[in-house]
Amino acid sequence: MGRVDGKVALITGAASGLGLESARLLAKEGAKIVLTDINEKDGETAASEIGGDSFFIKHDVTSEEQWISVIDQTMERFGTLDVLVNSAGMGVIGDIEHTSFDDWKKVHAVNLDSVFLGCKYGIKAMKKENGGSIINLSSVSGLIGGYNMAAYNSSKGGVRLLSKSVALYCARKGYNIRCNSVHPSFILTPMVEQMIDAAPDPVKAKSTLERQLPIGRLGQPTEVAHMILYLASDESPFVTGSEMVIDGGITAQ
Numbered sequence: 001m002g003r004v005d006g007k008v009a010l011i012t013g014a015a016s017g018l019g020l021e022s023a024r025l026l027a028k029e030g031a032k033i034v035l036t037d038i039n040e041k042d043g044e045t046a047a048s049e050i051g052g053d054s055f056f057i058k059h060d061v062t063s064e065e066q067w068i069s070v071i072d073q074t075m076e077r078f079g080t081l082d083v084l085v086n087s088a089g090m091g092v093i094g095d096i097e098h099t100s101f102d103d104w105k106k107v108h109a110v111n112l113d114s115v116f117l118g119c120k121y122g123i124k125a126m127k128k129e130n131g132g133s134i135i136n137l138s139s140v141s142g143l144i145g146g147y148n149m150a151a152y153n154s155s156k157g158g159v160r161l162l163s164k165s166v167a168l169y170c171a172r173k174g175y176n177i178r179c180n181s182v183h184p185s186f187i188l189t190p191m192v193e194q195m196i197d198a199a200p201d202p203v204k205a206k207s208t209l210e211r212q213l214p215i216g217r218l219g220q221p222t223e224v225a226h227m228i229l230y231l232a233s234d235e236s237p238f239v240t241g242s243e244m245v246i247d248g249g250i251t252a253q
């Protein structure tokens, strides 16, 4: 028996990084996966690697129409939705004086509007059957500020409190739907690799990041995927409205 045997999980941002690693792990533990992403090529490759009943849908998470369609396609194919992982997101560096209003709006659309839409339409599907688990990727940047992360901090802080509001609403309605946020620090995914590679001295940039982490190294995607697996499974029925920190000790200081 897998830890999420027979469950249906919809994972956004599943073509890369934490979404992809979660899709692999949940599939290995028995779930049927609907992978979604704007990156069609890598999304299709990921779905065929995972195999089984899993399939890919091209999906821009900022579009309400596409969310409605993705949830409808999931229900048509599998008849239920048990787990929603909102992993699609983008990183952006910029302080308050040098972030354009366009960048601000884009980051909030991709990182926060997406989670609002996912929760709104995810709940609609989950409440028809046996309830479910919604897992929203925030960040340590949703817990602590950085001088050059104005838009990212704001979007990820929004994901943290939106998740609590959703958790409390579902509890009050008796829907049996849990909602939690996950807060990683620096995890070695393409998002962080690109940030390191873009630095004038990538080796120095990587070691600067490592030095910020009390544990002395960057995290691995599988270390976050295992938290997502726990939240997706029936091992966490009393866990809702929580913020799960996976940060190598950075916020313990």
Ligand SMILES: NC(=O)c1ccc[n+]([C@@H]2O[C@H](COP(=O)([O-])OP(=O)(O)OC[C@H]3O[C@@H](n4cnc5c(N)ncnc54)[C@H](O)[C@@H]3O)[C@@H](O)[C@H]2O)c1
Pocket: 012, 013, 014, 015, 016, 017, 018, 019, 036, 037, 038, 039, 059, 060, 061, 062, 086, 087, 088, 089, 090, 091, 110, 137, 138, 139, 140, 183, 184, 185, 186, 187, 188, 189, 190, 191, 192
């Ligand atoms: N990697 C880290 O260190 C880290 C730390 C904290 C939080 N996070 C958060 O975890 C989540 C996953 O990050 P990752 O490191 O796996 O990044 P990643 O760049 O490897 O993957 C993000 C995925 O989101 C997709 N995406 C971007 N915009 C989209 C859109 N509009 N619609 C649909 N898909 C879209 C991309 O195509 C990509 O496949 C993000 O929300 C990120 O902010 C990551």
